[in-house]
Amino acid sequence: MARGIPVLLNDEQMRTFITEGFLILNTDFPEAFHHKLAEQLNQVYEQEGNPGNNLLPRIRDLQKVFDHPIVTGALTSVLGPDYLMHTHRHGHFNASPKAGGWHKDSYWGHKKMRNHHPWWAMVMYFPQDTPIELGPTGVMPGTQNYESRTFTEEDPQGEATASGKAGTFALIHYDIWHRSTPNTLGKPRYMLKFEFMRTQAPVAPSWDCKEDEWSAPTAFSTDIAKQEVVWKETWNWLSGKLGSLADTEAETETLNIQEKVDQLEGAYEPDAINASYKLAGMGEAGIKALLQALLHDNVKVSRTAAYGLSAAGSGAVAGLEAALSEDRVETVVHAVFALGELRQLAASVIPKLVALLDASTNAVIRQTVAEALAMIGTPSEQVVDALIRCLKDGDVQVRFIAGLSLCRMGAIAEAAVPALEEALDDDNRYVRGHAAEALHYIGTDSAKNVLIEFLLNSRWCPTTTPQSTF
Structure with a gap:
């Protein structure tokens, strides 16, 4: 199949992605394409080492994978048609007979609330035939919503692997638990990881x-904890329905508030998350219980409550705004996160969020505000002005997030072009990269002129190597 119209996922595939957190798909390039690409990787790794963020310019045919209609269709289905390829990408080489450790990837290390909604995803592409013996990536289905490991690390039950023919790729929710599996064959195994937003x-x-x-999908792993209300809310969110849980269960379950609160405060995370979303649908009484849980002494309870509040609709805004004045950093971060997820319903809180940028000496709060501002998006002039200030923040991760947030604002953020031009000279590679992406998404003539000059000055020759310098 040549480059062309994206092949979108169907309903069943989307249901599977929502419940299990991943899909295993395959391109239809000829076998020779992947073989050539794997040979190029062998040569580059042997002579130069891992090209890291320069994978695409160094292995030029790799771009064809991400232009393939099956890949673009899968990404469009999960992330929308204007998705962004993140500046960070990495080639993983696995020749170890030992399994890697279970982990979730970080958002460049900052203490970010992980999102149940698919704002981020990863593609893991395997350029060679990858049977189970060659050590493909393993994922734990259904764990994308959990901070804790809900499985036994030493003997995980229900693990799925991205094994398959050359050209296989795994599309995974960014927050799913995953690892490398043992490569018992000892032959080279590449997995090329790219992040998307x-x-x-x-x-x-x-x-x-x-x-x-x-x-629910017709078939999914029997080891997955059933989270129908969470899955339904994610489906509705992906369908464009904001705050879809508001009052959905207010009449039928008002007497069960305390039962849900007890589950929310319990140790088993899947039940706690279910309870949080259930409370979000129980009207004013449910929202009140979640707001009280937001102040709970246990930070994990507070964080879980924020997920429910992020889906509770406009009725949660006033209480979340009040929580911005709390002394505990985590409480403020959780409240800001939920307000960001409520998007335009929280527009009235923008002045208080902007004030937090000046008032807070805590970088994590400012990082969270920088993301929430663009997710709310309106009033746009106030949001853009605040993000321009964030581009000049003393904390590198605030600057990093500001660039990504300005990508979300589009042409309405043209006033940020001069500040983004300055950010192209930032000491950090990702601040520079996101500034360039923001200029691309703003897309006005002034933004394009700055971007083109930057790209021309920083162009990189993919065939210049230590062995071939001219």
Whole structure:
């Protein structure tokens, strides 16, 4: 299949992604394409080492993988048509007979609230045939929503692997638990990891949607904790329905508030998350219980409550705004996160969020505000002005996030072009990279002129190597 119209995921594939957190798909390039690409990787790794963020210019044919309609269709379905390829990418070489440790990838190390909604995703591409004996990536289905390991690390039950023919790729929710599995063959195994980010909140399904209402997939791992209310809310969110849980269960379950609060405070994370989302649908009484839990002494309870509040609709805004004045950093971070997820419903809180940028000496709070501002997005002039200030923040991760946030603002952020031009000279590679991406998404003539000059001055020759310097 040549480059062309994206092949969108169907309803069943989207249901599987929502429940299991990943899909295993395959391109249809001829075998020789992948073989050539693997040979190039062998040569580069042997002579130069891991090219890291320069994978695409160094292995030029690799771009064809990410232009393939099956790959673009899968990414469009999950992240919307304006998704961004993150500046960070990495080639993973595995020749070890030992399994790697279970982990979730970081967002460049900052203490970010992980999002149940698919704002981020990863593609893991395997350029060679990768049977289970060659050590493909292993994922634990359904764990994308959990901070804790809900499985036994030494003997994980239900692990799925990205094994398959050359050209296989795994599309995974960014926050899923995963690892490298043992390479018992000892032959070279490459996995090329690329990160992607949604730049716009969904307003309608971006996959090949035939059915409006949520239903569970016809088959999924029996080891997954059932989270129907979480899955339904994610389906609705992806369909463009903001705050879809508000009052959905207010009449039928008002007497069960205390039962849900007890589960929310319990040790088993899947039940706690279920309870949080259930409370979000129980009207004013449920929101009140979540706001109280936001102040809980146990930070984990506070964080879990924030997920429910992020789906509770406009009724949660006033209480979340009040929580911005709390002394505990984590409480403020959780409240800011939920307000960002409520998007335009929280527009009235923008002045207080902007004030936090000046008032807070805590970098994590400022990082969280920098992301939430663009997710709320309005009033746009105030948001853009605040993000321009964030580009000049003393904390590198605030600057890093500001660039990504300006990508979400688009042409309305043209006033940020001079500050983004300055950010192109930042000491940090990712601040520079995100500034360039922001200029691309702003897309005005002034933004394009700055971007083109930067790209021309920083162009990189993929065939210049220590062995071939001219």
